[in-house]
Amino acid sequence: MRESAVRPIGVERRFDDDEIIVSKTDDAGRLTYVNDTFVRVSAYSEEFLLGKPHNIIRHPDMPRCVFKLLWDTIKGGDELFAYIVNLAGDGQHYWVFAHVTPTFASNGAIIGYHSNRRTAPPQALARIEPIYRRLLDEERRHARPADAVAASTAMLEAVVREHAPTYDEFVWSLEPEAIEAGQH
Ligand SMILES: Cc1cc2nc3c(=O)[nH]c(=O)nc-3n(C[C@H](O)[C@H](O)[C@H](O)COP(=O)(O)O)c2cc1C
Numbered sequence: 001m002r003e004s005a006v007r008p009i010g011v012e013r014r015f016d017d018d019e020i021i022v023s024k025t026d027d028a029g030r031l032t033y034v035n036d037t038f039v040r041v042s043a044y045s046e047e048f049l050l051g052k053p054h055n056i057i058r059h060p061d062m063p064r065c066v067f068k069l070l071w072d073t074i075k076g077g078d079e080l081f082a083y084i085v086n087l088a089g090d091g092q093h094y095w096v097f098a099h100v101t102p103t104f105a106s107n108g109a110i111i112g113y114h115s116n117r118r119t120a121p122p123q124a125l126a127r128i129e130p131i132y133r134r135l136l137d138e139e140r141r142h143a144r145p146a147d148a149v150a151a152s153t154a155m156l157e158a159v160v161r162e163h164a165p166t167y168d169e170f171v172w173s174l175e176p177e178a179i180e181a182g183q184h
Contacts, residue, residue, distance in 0.1 A: 008059065009091035014119070015041050021096060021117040024103070027110055029054045029071075043088040059087040063135035064145070065152035069167065074102050074113055081171045083120050083128045095120040124174040131159055 015021070021041055024033035034042075034049050042049070042057055049056065066082055073080040079101045085093050096117035103112040120128075135152040142148035156167075164170040172178060 006087055006089060006091055008061075008087055008093055011092045013041060013043075013088060013092040013094040015094065017119050019119075021115075023054065023115050025054055025113045025115075027112055029113065031056075032112065041088065041094055042086070043090040043092070048089075057086040057088065059085045059093055061085055061093075061132065061136060063132050063152050063156075064139055064149045065135055065156050066132070068149050068153060069156070070100060074100055075110070077102055077104075077110065081168065083124060083132075083171070083174070084117075085132075095125055097121075097124070121176045123176040123179050127174050127179070131156075134159075 015037065019037050020035075021038045022033070022035040023031055023038055026032055031049050031052050031054060034046055039046050039049070044056070062085055066084070070080050070082060079099065082098050082100070083095065084098050085095050087093055097120045098115050098117045100113060100115045102110045103114055105111045135155055138155050139148035139152045142151055160167050160170045164173050
């Protein structure tokens with residue numbers, strides 16, 4: 001894991017519910033496209049961002065197991081939805097609900113990835129933040145990164161099983177409409 005030189009200052013940045021933060025990467029996760037909203041919310045310039053690995057906005061509070069799940073899923077050719085807290089260049093953080101998809105060449109090979117992100121509803125964050133804290137605490141109990149991610153992955157799988165048959169159904173059960181309908 002690359003440690004960012006930026007330190008979180010504990011201030012949340014919001015963006016509008018009708019905005020979409022978009023990025024595209026090559027097959028190794030290096031940024032090839034960012035939209036204006038990405039630039040504004042991340043507080044980096046487009047020139048700085050292009051060519052950088054996507055972990056440039058990684059927040060230290062994000063459990064590693066979520067990114068393992070992300071990469072395992074998209075490398076396997078599937079889409080993934082996830083709540084992610086990101087770290088902007090000025091130290092502020094911003095929560096997103098991300099939809100990450102592979103981009104295929106005409107021969108079926110994966111040539112890159114694409115992420116669209118919207119605001120994360122507060123009701124969903126109230127559910128996901130304590131789960132991420134537990135996952136992170138578990139990861140911090142292990143000295144070796146491989147042990148940390150194995151332990152938190154097992155914990156995430158157990159949390160998902162408590163709530164829903166699959167991770168996908170779990171993540172959608174955090175939406176306000178689902179919470180209101182009592183599907184949890
Ligand atoms: C299309 C795409 C979008 C991504 N979006 C984010 C993101 O918004 N925030 C983030 O921290 N990582 C994102 N990642 C994952 C990063 O590549 C990386 O796995 C993650 O930041 C963990 O970094 P680390 O392995 O250095 O800990 C994205 C990856 C892809 C392919």
